[in-house]
Amino acid sequence: MTFFSFLPFYTLPAIVVLGITVSLHSKWEQRRRNEQEAIRRGCGPAPRMPRKGFLGFGNLLKGLAASRDDRHPQHVVEAFDTELGRDVHTVVVPIVDYELIVSRDPANIQAVFATQSADWDVSEFRADSMRLLFGHGIFTSRGEYWKTSRALIRPQFATDQVNDLDLFERHVQHLLAAIHKHHHAGKSQTGWTRAFDLQPLFYNLALDVMTEMLYGYSVHSQDPSERVELPVLPGFESPDRENIGMHMDAGKAGVETRSALWKYRWLLPSGRFLKHCAAVHKYAEWFVELRLRRGDSYLDDLQTHQAGKATSERFVLLHELAKVNQDPVDLRSQTLNVLSAGRDTTAALLSWVVYYLARHRSVWDKLRAEVLDRFGPYKPDEPVGIEFRMVRDSMPYMTAVINETLRVAPVVPLNERVSLRDTTLPRGGGPKKDQPVFVPAGTQILIPTYALGMRPDIWGDDFQEFKPERWINNHVGRKTGFEFVPFGGGVRQCIGQQLARLKTAYILIRLIQRFDRVYNAEVPADARTRFHHTIENRSGSGVQIKLRYAQWEPKPREPGSRAEEHLT
Numbered sequence: 169m170t171f172f173s174f175l176p177f178y179t180l181p182a183i184v185v186l187g188i189t190v191s192l193h194s195k196w197e198q199r200r201r202n203e204q205e206a207i208r209r210g211c212g213p214a215p216r217m218p219r220k221g222f223l224g225f226g227n228l229l230k231g232l233a234a235s236r237d238d239r240h241p242q243h244v245v246e247a248f249d250t251e252l253g254r255d256v257h258t259v260v261v262p263i264v265d266y267e268l269i270v271s272r273d274p275a276n277i278q279a280v281f282a283t284q285s286a287d288w289d290v291s292e293f294r295a296d297s298m299r300l301l302f303g304h305g306i307f308t309s310r311g312e313y314w315k316t317s318r319a320l321i322r323p324q325f326a327t328d329q330v331n332d333l334d335l336f337e338r339h340v341q342h343l344l345a346a347i348h349k350h351h352h353a354g355k356s357q358t359g360w361t362r363a364f365d366l367q368p369l370f371y372n373l374a375l376d377v378m379t380e381m382l383y384g385y386s387v388h389s390q391d392p393s394e395r396v397e398l399p400v401l402p403g404f405e406s407p408d409r410e411n412i413g414m415h416m417d418a419g420k421a422g423v424e425t426r427s428a429l430w431k432y433r434w435l436l437p438s439g440r441f442l443k444h445c446a447a448v449h450k451y452a453e454w455f456v457e458l459r460l461r462r463g464d465s466y467l468d469d470l471q472t473h474q475a476g477k478a479t480s481e482r483f484v485l486l487h488e489l490a491k492v493n494q495d496p497v498d499l500r501s502q503t504l505n506v507l508s509a510g511r512d513t514t515a516a517l518l519s520w521v522v523y524y525l526a527r528h529r530s531v532w533d534k535l536r537a538e539v540l541d542r543f544g545p546y547k548p549d550e551p552v553g554i555e556f557r558m559v560r561d562s563m564p565y566m567t568a569v570i571n572e573t574l575r576v577a578p579v580v581p582l583n584e585r586v587s588l589r590d591t592t593l594p595r596g597g598g599p600k601k602d603q604p605v606f607v608p609a610g611t612q613i614l615i616p617t618y619a620l621g622m623r624p625d626i627w628g629d630d631f632q633e634f635k636p637e638r639w640i641n642n643h644v645g646r647k648t649g650f651e652f653v654p655f656g657g658g659v660r661q662c663i664g665q666q667l668a669r670l671k672t673a674y675i676l677i678r679l680i681q682r683f684d685r686v687y688n689a690e691v692p693a694d695a696r697t698r699f700h701h702t703i704e705n706r707s708g709s710g711v712q713i714k715l716r717y718a719q720w721e722p723k724p725r726e727p728g729s730r731a732e733e734h735l736t
């Protein structure tokens with residue numbers, strides 16, 4: 169016997185019908201209120217993407233299919249240009265029972281990131297999905313907690329702290345050794361390497377640099393034989409340095425799909441995803457525990473296994489954060505947040521730069537000329553001295569190449585926010601699309617960075633070409649405002665931008681000194697550009713290249729010198 173068996177047979181259907189009626193009525197009420205509010209604020213309606221597919225799932229499914237085919241950024245441009253028109257830059261997209269806004273209009277982006285940023289924050293759905301993997305930290309939090317996190321972490325990335333060239337150089341040497349070991353065609357110091365994919369080596373390098381910068385110990389994924397023995401921590405299993413990269417990648421793929429499904433993310437099975445999350449947490453917890461037990465002497469251990477800078481000068485984020493906050497969960501989460509934000513983004517940027525250099529011989533030659541002019545030819549035992557300001561002020565072509573790469577292949581191709589209260593966007597509404605657009609509280613806005621870089625009215629008719637020159641000499645296409653936001657903008661702008669630019673420039677300089685030619689070895693050679701999302705956007709076909717060693721005179725080898733070893 170159930171409760172309903174005591175009631176007339178029509179009770180249950182009546183309750184269902186009543187529920188649907190109440191829900192439709194409240195939606196209708198809401199819509200009417202929004203329309204009135206829009207008129208009151210002088211707003212006009214933005215163009216709407218037609219509702220598609222069964223129950224309106226069409227737009228979501230089309231986006232997911234494009235992602236699977238490594239063409240989501242292009243799909244967004246096509247949706248704008250072919251379905252709505254080239255002059256439409258802000259659109260309302262209905263998905264099942266909610267609507268979101270997509271805008272490639274710099275005026276709206278400026279409002280969301282900067283001038284009206286108090287009305288917007290990262291969406292709780294994005295934050296929730298990421299939090300399972302990285303915990304509650306600067307990247308995944310909102311409101312006051314985010315403000316406190318940013319105030320704590322941002323100063324740690326001041327330029328002089330991140331200018332750790334010794335760290336970069338050691339890992340560049342491992343990269344060069346890996347290229348040589350796996351890919352050198354013969355015994356000579358000149359000639360071409362075999363064709364190989366450089367992208368995974370950049371990902372290794374970035375993981376190795378970031379783990380050293382954050383925890384003091386590199387995982388040495390590039391060369392596991394370099395791993396030092398870790399101290400024994402009673403009660404704690406040693407961290408799984410072998411598989412941490414794999415767990416992070418798999419966890420990030422889970423976050424990516426969850427964020428794309430937004431409020432329907434509960435449809436996805438989570439067992440495996442949670443296992444990867446747990447493994448990533450466990451890895452960070454070990455270092456946190458070591459830091460908390462050792463206190464100030466945490467860095468002393470590092471001295472025993474790292475050459476280069478004196479311990480006192482070494483920047484280790486965990487060590488610095490623990491001086492002001494001893495909460496183990498906070499320390500784990502904040503460092504993992506920075507690891508997630510900083511590792512793969514830099515690796516993807518480096519990969520895309522070489523991807524385009526391999527396809528543009530004249531750009532490679534010009535960049536190489538600038539590098540040799542500033543720093544001379546490659547010498548293994550003479551790393552170059554360089555600062556962020558130097559790259560910015562005296563390497564215009566390097567800066568142009570990096571910017572142009574970020575325009576045509578933005579590492580974060582889709583940013584987002586959600587409105588915290590009823591608000592407006594300055595442009596995109598009404599028949600001429602120049603009126604403000606009303607945005608009800610709780611609406612998500614997507615900012616398609618790639619689509620922004622593919623606007624001919626901003627970048628010129630040659631917008632599809634990879635052309636670093638557009639960034640030089642106030643060329644008509646040169647942009648530095650909200651038309652170009654590869655590092656976000658306003659209050660939540662990337663805090664690692666200078667580090668990323670410096671590290672990218674440093675690694676490119678050393679690579680370009682060491683090799684004088686790069687050849688695109690992708691088959692077929694005209695293969696389409698594949699944008700593969702795993703939160704960041706990496707090349708879906710890798711960076712298939714051959715490199716040619718530059719001629720140089722090696723110095724007589726000193727016994728035990730690592731830098732020389734890989735040249736014989």
Ligand code: HEM
Binds near residue numbers: 517584664665667668
């Ligand atoms: C090419 C490399 C990089 C790119 C393209 C990039 C891009 C971005 C973007 C677009 C945002 C803003 C996200 C948003 O608006 O919600 C961001 C935030 C952030 N980035 Fe980066 N990033 C890069 C490298 C780094 C590095 C090397 C670090 C640190 C070591 C880092 C740390 C952060 C942090 C902590 C945030 C969160 C800031 C906040 O929410 O207040 N990033 N990054």
